[in-house]
Amino acid sequence: MSRGLITAIEIDGAGGDPGAWRGPEVDPRAILTGELAVRAAQRAEAAGVDLVTFADALEAPDDVLDQVSVRLDALGLAARVAPVTQRIGLLPTITVTHTEPFHVQASVATLDHISGGRAGWIADVSTSAEAAAVIGRREPAPAAETWREARYVVDAGRRLWDSWEDDAIIRDAATGRFVDREKLHYVDFESPTFSVKGPSIVPRPPQGHPITGIRVSASEALEAAADAELVFLPDSDDLSTQVQELRENARRSVTLTAGDAGRSVTLTSGQVVGPLVLVSAAVQPHVDGVEQLASLIEAWAAAGVDGVQLRPASLELDVPVIAEQLLPVLRERGLVGSGERGGSLRGRLGLRRPVNRYARSAR
Amino acid sequence: MTKQIHLAAHFPGVNNTTVWSDPAAGSQIDFGSFRQLAETAERGTFDFFFLAEGLRLREVKGRIHDLDVVGRPESLTVLSALAAVTTHLGLAATVNSTFNEPYELAKRLSTLDHVSNGRAAWNVVTSWDAFTGENFRRGGYLDKGDRYVRAQESLRIVRKLWDSWNGDELVLDQAAGAFAREGAGAFADDGAHFTIRGRFGLPPSPQGRPVIIQAGDSDEGREFAASSADVIFSRHGTFEGGQTFYKDVKSRLAKYGRTDESLKIMPAVTVVVADTDADAIEKAAYIREQQVSGPTALVLAELLWGRDLSAYDPDGPLPAEDPVVGSSVTQGRVGYNDPFPIVSEWRAQAEEHGWSLRQTVINQQNRQTFVGSPTTVAEAVNRHVQENAADGFVLVPHLTPSGLDDFVDRVVPLLRERGVFRSEYAGTTLRDHLGLQL
Structure with a gap:
């Protein structure tokens, strides 16, 4: 526990409370310009929060009159925040059920480049009929099937991030070669629902692999969570057991076999110690105060989590309280480190930069 | 009437126009390079900044082509970041309509349009080859004849999604508790390539909807542009070739009920500026040797x-x-x-x-379009525009990220003196800069 808990804040509209946009402190137009998100991320960064997550879904929010019924694409919003922050990690939610794995990995790699190694993503699935209908390419699939596919998407993404070796760009004027093509690799990835040739169009991201997060929204997500670097787990009575099970799961080697043509792909988690587990909770410290929340966080730490993802009811009201009051209390209690963690998001989380699976020295 | 010139900055791409071997050549991937070129373009009060796209690394004889720049970041993500560090410059993304779904395109482009306060543009491109398709679920490929059908349908649906809000549904009345009227954003479409329905979750941006750019040069491509585009990114940079293309495309507008001003023709061009014409000719020859x-x-x-x-x-x-x-x-x-x-x-x-x-x-090959002293280049650029060989140009520099410094510092002031190019932005949106109505 020497490093302290990882702290994360979720950005979604004006906050998790459907009525948050109505507060006099909120300019509702700033939801659409991204300014609310920018302000929340900057406040969080100034207080030493490790990362912000950006909520999203493929389908639009419901058109309920008194609620925020618009939502920016989380990836675009995270990119908008990147140049006006310097240290905080940025994890947009990206759905993988109806989207192209090739585009998803290229976008996350790009976010890592533009943020100087602070990017990650939360891989999510779409099981609803609404999400299937806005794309119209396939029928809605049950959770087990979509999460199984999500694991392949995560794996394909990591392979594509490795498809460029770190030193592939050589700019060798003598031979006229910009790249050493021996250091660019076809991934030739096959899964039951998609295939990707590669290489990526984007050079290897600064972190090697940007951080992959999984939100455990259903039990079907647990296997995918075992492959992730960060797992967001809802608070529950048996939190301690769930955290342990997650870590044990991750230690097992798991092989998925594609049904067609007898091809098989081994999914490796790339993790030695299993994912970092963050407990995720809706909070409203501007109403409840911070003492009670600090005690709750202390109990979560005792249950063995690596960190907390706080989903504030109101970005404008709760993020300042988290930044200015909660974090100091957590530091006082020794729950959060006081030293500024620098460098990449990986560095901040205490994770090593992954070796490239295609690099000669790694083979 | 004197026409106003429109200018765009093209980030150096993955062909041999880009000289990566020059000592002054910077990174093709660091955000700093994108930011610097965009800031130069904004200092020059350009209309927009343009990013190309490639979805598979090019190959020669079955191997990855290694002589030119290889690799680039994904356009929409870079442009959303540039929205944070620029205030007026238009931000144009090339995004393929074959390997993206209309709903995703509409959502991602509209997001860029919102976070930039109305500065987004979409350069609609199509590909139909199985080579690129190997990276995608959609895979396979389209018959050449089908690609414009699909592109046209894709663009039509993207527009439909952007227009799924009439514009008056966003109420934002905090006291009354009315964010947006119910029913806003509902859409349904049943076309040859797409059958979709649902709700689109973003209202119109300050410019209504993103600007549409098109680059096709075939008869079908020109017709597609005449029916649906706001800007044509053409390859016809020569004076005579430009005039012929200009006349041809503008003559197609009337049947779609459009005016000549509603479609801007902007050829991609290269420029070499030096103190004198003789110096510029010498510099141009040196650059061509570097390029080949x-x-x-x-x-x-x-x-x-x-x-x-x-x-x-x-x-x-x-x-x-x-x-x-x-x-x-x-x-x-x-x-x-x-x-x-x-x-x-x-x-x-x-x-x-x-x-x-x-x-x-x-x-x-690789002959630069405009070569000369600042005065020579300014006069040539202006002549092309005033005599209807173009409405403006997309400038393609050979150096990243400093390749437009000479043009912005030495040619732009002369265009401003002549009253044919803005000294400051009159409006805030890309549509404002281009003089385009919705």
């Missing part, structure tokens, strides 16, 4: 000949064989439909001047 190394000359000749020419010496004579039409020696770039007259012209020129293969390529 011996190995690059061979690859460009292979593209024209459709043959493996690796046995040839670039410093020797032109290949004796005839070209082959429709070969797949090079993948991921546009070949020649009819190479024979070009090969004949190359041979004639090489013979007349005693040029080697490399010298022929240097002299026959």
